Amino acid sequence: MTGDVLHVFEKLKIQIQADLIYCEQIQAPEELEQVALLSSTGFKMNTLWQSSMLDGLDLPFPLQEMPDIFTQFRQKVEKQKLRFAFPIDAPKSIPSLPVIEISSIKAFDGNTSSGSGNFRGGEQSAHVHIQQYFERRLPDAYKQTRNELIGMDYSSKFSPWLAQGSCSAGSIARQLVDYESCYGANDGTYWLWFELLWRDYFRFLHFKYGKKLYYSKGLSNSPGNQFDSEKFYKWSSGNTGESLIDAGMRELKKTGYLSNRMRQIVASYWIYDMKGDWQAGCAWFEYQLIDYDVYSNQGNWLYIAGKGTDPRGGRPFNVAKQTQDHDPDGIYRQMWLT
Ligand SMILES: Cc1cc2nc3c(=O)[nH]c(=O)nc-3n(C[C@H](O)[C@H](O)[C@H](O)COP(=O)(O)OP(=O)(O)OC[C@H]3O[C@@H](n4cnc5c(N)ncnc54)[C@H](O)[C@@H]3O)c2cc1C
Missing domain, CATH: 1.25.40.80 (Serine Threonine Protein Phosphatase 5, Tetratricopeptide repeat)
Incomplete structure (x- = not known):
C-alpha cells in the first residue's frame, strides 16, 4: 500500500481491525511528525529504538x-x-496472526526493482x-x-x-x-x-x-546556495560535462548505489563547483539510494557542506586530483559513460 501515511493506516485499521502500531523509533523530524500524527488520531503507537x-x-x-x-x-x-550493544533475546513464541482476508495487501518480497542485481x-x-x-x-x-x-x-x-x-x-x-x-x-x-x-x-x-540538522544553514550561520533547476538537472542526470561526476551520477541512477568516495566527490562538486543547494543534492540521494538512511545521508551532506559539526567547515574535493587518484586509467568512467 502506498500513499499518505494517515490515509494508509486508516484504511488498514478498518481492514484488519487493529489500532496498535509497532515501529522503529526514527529520531528525524518527518518521521517523528508522522508518529505524532498517528498518535493524535487514535492509533496506539509503540516505537522502539533499534538501529x-x-x-x-x-x-x-x-x-x-x-x-x-x-x-x-x-x-x-x-x-x-x-x-x-547486546541483542535482546529472541521471543520464545509469537502469537499467530488473526485470520483475516487481506486481499489488497500485497506481500513484500524485499527485492529492489531499481537497484543493482547484487x-x-x-x-x-x-x-x-x-x-x-x-x-x-x-x-x-x-x-x-x-x-x-x-x-x-x-x-x-x-x-x-x-x-x-x-x-x-x-x-x-x-x-x-x-x-x-x-x-x-x-x-x-x-x-x-x-x-x-x-x-x-x-x-x-x-x-x-x-530539527536544526534539517535547516538550510544547518548548525552554521549561513544558508546553503540557491536552488537552480537547470543546474540540478545537469548534475542529477549526469550531464555536467565533467566526466568523473557524470559517471558517478549515472552509476547512482542506474544502480541506486555509489561508493563512499564517489558520494563525497559528487556531493562536493554539486555544492562547491556548481554552487548547488546542498539540500537538493541530499534529497536526490534520498530518492535514489537503495541504502538510503536518513541519519547517514543528512549527516554526510551536512559534513561536506560545512553545515554540521565538523570544525573544518566544509570538505571541497578537487575533481582533477580525485580523478587522477581514483580513476587514472578511466576504467570507471568508461564503465558508466559508454
Ligand atoms: C553524501 C553522502 C551521502 C551518504 N548517504 C548514505 C545513506 O543514505 N545511507 C548510508 O547507509 N550511508 C550513506 N553514506 C555513507 C557511506 O557512503 C555508505 O554507508 C557506504 O558507501 C555504504 O557502502 P558499504 O556498506 O560498502 O560501506 P563500508 O565502507 O563497507 O562501511 C561499512 C558500514 O559503515 C557505515 N558507514 C560507512 N561509511 C559511512 C559514513 N561516511 N557515514 C555513515 N556510515 C558509514 C555504513 O553502515 C556501511 O555499511 C553517505 C555518504 C556520503 C558522502
Whole structure:
C-alpha cells in the first residue's frame, strides 16, 4: 500500500481491525511528525529504538551533551571499551496472526526493482552476504580497498541491508569481534568498526540537534546556495560535462548505489563547483539510494557542506586530483559513460 501515511493506516485499521502500531523509533523530524500524527488520531503507537550499534544508554554522556567532534566522541566510546550493544533475546513464541482476508495487501518480497542485481532483500540474504564477507576474510583488506570505485568487494556493501533493517549494526560488530578473536585484529577490522561508529555518531547527533540538522544553514550561520533547476538537472542526470561526476551520477541512477568516495566527490562538486543547494543534492540521494538512511545521508551532506559539526567547515574535493587518484586509467568512467 502506498500513499499518505494517515490515509494508509486508516484504511488498514478498518481492514484488519487493529489500532496498535509497532515501529522503529526514527529520531528525524518527518518521521517523528508522522508518529505524532498517528498518535493524535487514535492509533496506539509503540516505537522502539533499534538501529544503532551501541546502546545510547551505555555511552558515558547523555546524548544531549554528546561531543560535537567525531574524534572526541570516538575517544570517549573507546575509553569505555564499547564495541556493540547486546541483542535482546529472541521471543520464545509469537502469537499467530488473526485470520483475516487481506486481499489488497500485497506481500513484500524485499527485492529492489531499481537497484543493482547484487542486492537481494531480506534477512536471509543479509546473513548470506555478511557470512561470505567474513569467510573470504575481506575485512583484512578493508582499509586498503575502501576508497576504490568498482566491484562488490572493495567495501562491505552491508549498507542496503542495514538500511532496510534486514541486519543490525550491533550483530555485524559482534561478528567482527568474533572474527578478531579468531584471526587477530588489524587496521582493516578496526576501520570497519570505525565506519560503523560514524553511522552511530550521525544517529546520536539527532538527539542533540533534532530539527536544526534539517535547516538550510544547518548548525552554521549561513544558508546553503540557491536552488537552480537547470543546474540540478545537469548534475542529477549526469550531464555536467565533467566526466568523473557524470559517471558517478549515472552509476547512482542506474544502480541506486555509489561508493563512499564517489558520494563525497559528487556531493562536493554539486555544492562547491556548481554552487548547488546542498539540500537538493541530499534529497536526490534520498530518492535514489537503495541504502538510503536518513541519519547517514543528512549527516554526510551536512559534513561536506560545512553545515554540521565538523570544525573544518566544509570538505571541497578537487575533481582533477580525485580523478587522477581514483580513476587514472578511466576504467570507471568508461564503465558508466559508454
Ligand atoms: C553524501 C553522502 C551521502 C551518504 N548517504 C548514505 C545513506 O543514505 N545511507 C548510508 O547507509 N550511508 C550513506 N553514506 C555513507 C557511506 O557512503 C555508505 O554507508 C557506504 O558507501 C555504504 O557502502 P558499504 O556498506 O560498502 O560501506 P563500508 O565502507 O563497507 O562501511 C561499512 C558500514 O559503515 C557505515 N558507514 C560507512 N561509511 C559511512 C559514513 N561516511 N557515514 C555513515 N556510515 C558509514 C555504513 O553502515 C556501511 O555499511 C553517505 C555518504 C556520503 C558522502
